[in-house]
Amino acid sequence: MNVTKETLHLATAGDAPQETFVLNLGPQHPAAHGVLRVLMTMDGEWIQRAEPIIGYIHRMHEKMGENRTWAKFLPNTSRIDYLSAMHYTHAFVGAVERAAKIEVPLRAEYARVITSELNRISSHMVWWGALLLDLGGFTPILYAFDDREKILDLLEALCGARLTYCYYRFGGLYNDVDDAFLKGTRDFVKHMQPRLKMYRDLVTDNIILRKRLEEIGPISAELCRKYGATGPVIRGSGVAYDVRRAEPYSVYPKLDFKIPVYHECDSMARYMVRMDEMEQSLRIIDQALDQIPAGPFIGKVPRVLKLPVGETCYAVEAARGRFMVRIVSDGKEIPYRVKLRTPSFSNLSLYEEASRGMILPDALAMMGSLDLVIPDIDR
Amino acid sequence: MNPSLEQLTADYTALAGQVETCDFALKGYHLSVAVPSNQVVAAAEIADRAGFSIDAVTGVDWIAQNEMEVVYDFFHFTSPLRVVVRTRVPRAEPELPTISAVFPGANWHERETHDFFGICFTGHPNMKPFLLPEDATFHPLRKDYQP
Amino acid sequence: MMKFLTIEPVRVLLYLVGIIAFTAANAAYLVLAERKGAGRIQRRPGPNEAGWAGILQPVADGIKLLAKQVMVPPGTDSLLFRAAPLMVMAPPLLCLAVIPFGDTIVACNLNIGLLFVFSFGSINVMALMLGGWASRNKFAIISSARVVSQNVAYEIPMLLVVITMLMVTGTMNLGEIVRQQAGGFWHWNLLKVWVNPFMPVTFIIFFICMLAETNRAPFDMAEAESELVAGAFTEYGGMGFGVFFMAEYANIVVGCSLATILFLGGWQSPIGVLSGGWFGAAWFLVKLYALIFTVIWIRWTFPRTQFYSLLNLSWKILIPVSLVTLLLTGVMMKIL
Incomplete structure (x- = not known):
C-alpha cells in the first residue's frame, strides 16, 4: 500500500x-x-x-508464410481464426488473385459468398453461446451448437472439414457445390429464421440479460477509431463500417443486405449487431442461392504460381471484423512477406482503456461482447 | 467529414513524402506515401486529422538493400479510402519514433513489430516482448534469422 | 425392544441418523436430478452410462470424490480451511431435525422451531466466508465478500416475511403452523388473502430470498464460475468440495421444506382427502420436490444477475415491499 x-x-x-x-x-x-x-x-x-x-499460443504464421509456396500456406489461413476459417482463406486467396490477376468464375464467387456467410452464422453461434456462458446462462450454448451442427454438416459434405475448411483455391474452389449442398442450404435458411426468433424471445428479451448488457462497457466510436477496432464492435458504436460495403469484394455488390448499426455503444448494442447480422447473412445466402449460375468452379491458374514483384493488400469482413492480408512478392515461388492483420488483435487492444473503472463481472461481460478468439490475436 | 484524395496528396507532398496514387483493384489501397523515418509522427497526425483509423503497423526486411521498411496502414470508417505510409530505416540501427501518442492502437502493433524485426520505436511506453516469450532475444522475421 | 427405541435420546439419535442418511442420499440424487433436469432442458440425455438411466452416477461420483486426496494448499489457515466444510454441513442437518415431514414424523418437536431454523441457517454464511478467507485465494476472498453482503441483504426481507407469517400464525412451532392450514388448499397460508391481500407476494419474496440465501442461480454470486473460477470453493478438492456441494443441496431442501410448511400447507392434502400418516409424508415430499424442481428449472434457464442489481433488488424492492406487507398484516389483524 x-x-x-x-x-x-x-x-x-x-x-x-x-x-x-x-x-x-x-x-x-x-x-x-x-x-x-x-x-x-x-x-x-x-x-x-x-x-x-497475450502470446500464449503464438505460432508465427507470418514466418511460416515465408518458407513455403503460396499454395502451401493456404491451410495455415484456416487456423488463424478457426471459427471463421472461410473468411481468412478468402482474404489470402483474394490477395494472391489480385496480385496474379487470376480471374475467378462467377459460380465460384457465389459459392464463396454462400459458404462465407454460413461460416459467419456458425461463428456468431459460438460467440452467442459463449457470451451467455460468461453471463452464467448454461443452456443457450447447446441450442446454438445444435444449429451450428447443421452448418458444419453442410460444409463437411462440401469440403471434408468441419472447422478448418481450406475450401477456396486460387482461382476458384476445391470442388464444385453440388445440388445436395444447395438444397441443404436452402432448407437450413428456412429452418434458421424461426430459430432466430426463438432466440430473441427466449434470451434477448430476458430482463436479466438486458440488465447485464445494457449500458455496460461503453466503447465510443472515437475510441474504436484510435485503436482500429472493427466488425460488430464498431457497428455497435454507431458507425456503419463493413468491409463488404467499404471495399467491395467478391459478388457482395450484387447482393442486397443491410449493415446493422446500433448507436448505444454498449455491450447490448454489440450483441444486437451480431444477432441482426445472422439474419442478414441468411438474406444474403437466400439471394446467392437464387443467383448462382452454372459454369466452371475454378479458373485458369498456372501450375507453378509466381507472383509479380510488388505488394498487394486484400481485406475481407470476417466474423470479428476487418481481416487484411498484405503480401509482398519478390517474384519467386514463395512469399517474401505475409502480414496478417487480424480483427481480434485490434479489438482487444482497446480493452485496457475501455475497462478502466468497471467492476469485474461487467468487465468480463464486455470481454465476452468483444467476441475474442485467442489464436486470432496471437497468430 | 470525408477526406479527399487531392487534399491528402497535397498534405503528404508537403511532408517531403513521395506520394503515389494506386489503382485499388490492383493494389488494395489508394495512396502510398513514402516519408523519411523522422516524419512518421507527422504523417500519422495527418491521417488522424483526416479521420483515418489505424489498420496495422508492420515491417518488411529488405536485406538486399540493407534496409528495414516500416509500413503503416490506415483505413477510413466512412469513406472508401485506404492510405499506406511507409518509411525505411537502416538495418544496422533500426530506430524511429513511435506513433502511439497519435494512435494508441499502434502501441500493440509496434510492440509486435519490435518482436518480429527488432525495430525500436523510440518513446514507446512499453517496449517489452509481446507475442514472443518474455526472454526472447531473437527476431524471427529478419531474413538472416537462423532458428 | 420397541420401548427402548421410544426413549427420548434414542429416538432423537435414530432420527438424526435417519436425517443424515436422508440428506446425503437426497443430496446425491438431487445432483443426479439436477443433471438429468439440465439435460432435459438442454436437449441432451444427461448422465446415462452408470446403471440404468444413470441411476448409479451419484455412487460413482461419491467414490471418486472420496478417493481423492484432501489437499490443504500451502499458506492457508489449515484449521479454518478444514473446519469450513463441517460448519457448512452441520446447520442444514440440525435444521432438518425440527422439520415435520408428517403429522408425527419429526425428530424434535420444538416450540421455537422457526427461530431454530433461522438461527442455524445463518451459520452457513459464516462457513462460506471462513472457507473463502482461509483459502488464501483472491477469487475466494472476493467471493466471500460477495457472500456476506448478499446474505446480509437477503436475510432482512426473509425475516420480515417470516415475522409476517408469525403474526398470522401466532406460533413458532412448525407442526402447529401446518396444522392451522388443514382442510384443502384454500386454507394454505399462500392463499389466505383475507388476512393479507399480499400473501402470494410474500411467498414470492420468500422464494427469491431462499434462492439468494442458498446461493443458487440466478444469484450464484458465491460460485460465479465464469468470473471467480469457483468462488469460495476454488481451493477445495475431493470430499472438501463434495461436502460444500452436498451442503448446497441440503440447504435447498431446508429452504424448500420451510416454504412448503409456511405457505403450502406442509403435509396437508390439497383437497382434504388422503391426508394423515404416510399420505401426509407423501404430500410433503411431492410439494418439496415440486419446489426443488422449480429451483433447478430456474438455474438452467436464466443467466446470472449482476451483483449490484442483486443488492438493489433486495434493498430497493424486496425490503420495502416486505415492510409494507408486514404493516398491512398488522393493520388488518387489528381491524378484523
Whole structure:
C-alpha cells in the first residue's frame, strides 16, 4: 500500500486509505475462452487497470508464410481464426488473385459468398453461446451448437472439414457445390429464421440479460477509431463500417443486405449487431442461392504460381471484423512477406482503456461482447 | 467529414513524402506515401486529422538493400479510402519514433513489430516482448534469422 | 425392544441418523436430478452410462470424490480451511431435525422451531466466508465478500416475511403452523388473502430470498464460475468440495421444506382427502420436490444477475415491499 498525500488525506478524513491488489486472470480462466491472461489491478471489485498479456499460443504464421509456396500456406489461413476459417482463406486467396490477376468464375464467387456467410452464422453461434456462458446462462450454448451442427454438416459434405475448411483455391474452389449442398442450404435458411426468433424471445428479451448488457462497457466510436477496432464492435458504436460495403469484394455488390448499426455503444448494442447480422447473412445466402449460375468452379491458374514483384493488400469482413492480408512478392515461388492483420488483435487492444473503472463481472461481460478468439490475436 | 484524395496528396507532398496514387483493384489501397523515418509522427497526425483509423503497423526486411521498411496502414470508417505510409530505416540501427501518442492502437502493433524485426520505436511506453516469450532475444522475421 | 427405541435420546439419535442418511442420499440424487433436469432442458440425455438411466452416477461420483486426496494448499489457515466444510454441513442437518415431514414424523418437536431454523441457517454464511478467507485465494476472498453482503441483504426481507407469517400464525412451532392450514388448499397460508391481500407476494419474496440465501442461480454470486473460477470453493478438492456441494443441496431442501410448511400447507392434502400418516409424508415430499424442481428449472434457464442489481433488488424492492406487507398484516389483524 502506498501512502501518498492523497491517501493520507483520506485517512485523516476517516476513510481507509486506498488499497489495491493484483488479480491474475488466466491464462487458464473460464472467462478467457482460451489462453488469454489479463493482469488486473483491482480496487475491491473495481478494475483500476486491466492489462491483457497475450502470446500464449503464438505460432508465427507470418514466418511460416515465408518458407513455403503460396499454395502451401493456404491451410495455415484456416487456423488463424478457426471459427471463421472461410473468411481468412478468402482474404489470402483474394490477395494472391489480385496480385496474379487470376480471374475467378462467377459460380465460384457465389459459392464463396454462400459458404462465407454460413461460416459467419456458425461463428456468431459460438460467440452467442459463449457470451451467455460468461453471463452464467448454461443452456443457450447447446441450442446454438445444435444449429451450428447443421452448418458444419453442410460444409463437411462440401469440403471434408468441419472447422478448418481450406475450401477456396486460387482461382476458384476445391470442388464444385453440388445440388445436395444447395438444397441443404436452402432448407437450413428456412429452418434458421424461426430459430432466430426463438432466440430473441427466449434470451434477448430476458430482463436479466438486458440488465447485464445494457449500458455496460461503453466503447465510443472515437475510441474504436484510435485503436482500429472493427466488425460488430464498431457497428455497435454507431458507425456503419463493413468491409463488404467499404471495399467491395467478391459478388457482395450484387447482393442486397443491410449493415446493422446500433448507436448505444454498449455491450447490448454489440450483441444486437451480431444477432441482426445472422439474419442478414441468411438474406444474403437466400439471394446467392437464387443467383448462382452454372459454369466452371475454378479458373485458369498456372501450375507453378509466381507472383509479380510488388505488394498487394486484400481485406475481407470476417466474423470479428476487418481481416487484411498484405503480401509482398519478390517474384519467386514463395512469399517474401505475409502480414496478417487480424480483427481480434485490434479489438482487444482497446480493452485496457475501455475497462478502466468497471467492476469485474461487467468487465468480463464486455470481454465476452468483444467476441475474442485467442489464436486470432496471437497468430 | 470525408477526406479527399487531392487534399491528402497535397498534405503528404508537403511532408517531403513521395506520394503515389494506386489503382485499388490492383493494389488494395489508394495512396502510398513514402516519408523519411523522422516524419512518421507527422504523417500519422495527418491521417488522424483526416479521420483515418489505424489498420496495422508492420515491417518488411529488405536485406538486399540493407534496409528495414516500416509500413503503416490506415483505413477510413466512412469513406472508401485506404492510405499506406511507409518509411525505411537502416538495418544496422533500426530506430524511429513511435506513433502511439497519435494512435494508441499502434502501441500493440509496434510492440509486435519490435518482436518480429527488432525495430525500436523510440518513446514507446512499453517496449517489452509481446507475442514472443518474455526472454526472447531473437527476431524471427529478419531474413538472416537462423532458428 | 420397541420401548427402548421410544426413549427420548434414542429416538432423537435414530432420527438424526435417519436425517443424515436422508440428506446425503437426497443430496446425491438431487445432483443426479439436477443433471438429468439440465439435460432435459438442454436437449441432451444427461448422465446415462452408470446403471440404468444413470441411476448409479451419484455412487460413482461419491467414490471418486472420496478417493481423492484432501489437499490443504500451502499458506492457508489449515484449521479454518478444514473446519469450513463441517460448519457448512452441520446447520442444514440440525435444521432438518425440527422439520415435520408428517403429522408425527419429526425428530424434535420444538416450540421455537422457526427461530431454530433461522438461527442455524445463518451459520452457513459464516462457513462460506471462513472457507473463502482461509483459502488464501483472491477469487475466494472476493467471493466471500460477495457472500456476506448478499446474505446480509437477503436475510432482512426473509425475516420480515417470516415475522409476517408469525403474526398470522401466532406460533413458532412448525407442526402447529401446518396444522392451522388443514382442510384443502384454500386454507394454505399462500392463499389466505383475507388476512393479507399480499400473501402470494410474500411467498414470492420468500422464494427469491431462499434462492439468494442458498446461493443458487440466478444469484450464484458465491460460485460465479465464469468470473471467480469457483468462488469460495476454488481451493477445495475431493470430499472438501463434495461436502460444500452436498451442503448446497441440503440447504435447498431446508429452504424448500420451510416454504412448503409456511405457505403450502406442509403435509396437508390439497383437497382434504388422503391426508394423515404416510399420505401426509407423501404430500410433503411431492410439494418439496415440486419446489426443488422449480429451483433447478430456474438455474438452467436464466443467466446470472449482476451483483449490484442483486443488492438493489433486495434493498430497493424486496425490503420495502416486505415492510409494507408486514404493516398491512398488522393493520388488518387489528381491524378484523
